[in-house]
Amino acid sequence: MKPIKPKKHKILCPFCGHPTSVMADENAVCKGIYVKCKGAHCGIEFEIKINSEIK
Numbered sequence: 001m002k003p004i005k006p007k008k009h010k011i012l013c014p015f016c017g018h019p020t021s022v023m024a025d026e027n028a029v030c031k032g033i034y035v036k037c038k039g040a041h042c043g044i045e046f047e048i049k050i051n052s053e054i055k
Helices: none
Strands: 008-012 019-025 030-036 045-050
Touching (some): 019 045
Antiparallel strands (some): 008 019, 030 045
16 A cells, blocks of 8 residues: 655745745645745745645
């Protein structure tokens, strides 16, 4: 029997839509993680907030 893998998705840059190297599953909760976009003409640093209001 194989273990069930959670569905993961890549985090996209909110400014240009370029996918980052960060992945999150559907139950992830985070805030305060900053990532710099690697897009060709973007390079903006942004904060990742996922389900931060759920406690």
